[in-house]
Amino acid sequence: MPDILRPLGTxxxxxxxxxxxxxxxxxxxxxxxxxxxxxxxxxxIGIGGMVLGCFSLLVHLTHPARRR
Known part of the structure; x- marks a missing residue:
């Protein structure tokens, strides 16, 4: 899921x-x-899109990195 958040946010x-x-x-x-x-x-609607983008990128940035 976090892999999708960066392009979605952008x-x-x-x-x-x-x-x-x-x-x-x-x-x-x-x-x-x-x-x-x-x-x-x-x-x-445009403001809502920017807020969605900000929240998506915030979750992507704060999500702990996966260990392989």
Missing amino acids: LAGLAGLSLCLIAGGIRLAGSHWLMGFEIVTLLQ
Whole structure:
């Protein structure tokens, strides 16, 4: 399981960051809606992705190394 957490954390963090950047750019352009979703909702989904990425990487880093 800890072997999956590093790529999962990286992908979730990058996806969350890109969604936050997209939502912020659209909001700065003056639009409140995108494809039926409010921009604040997309921003919160992006924040959730970054939090998932942080927790996944934290668990990966704090997990004791396997001994072979």
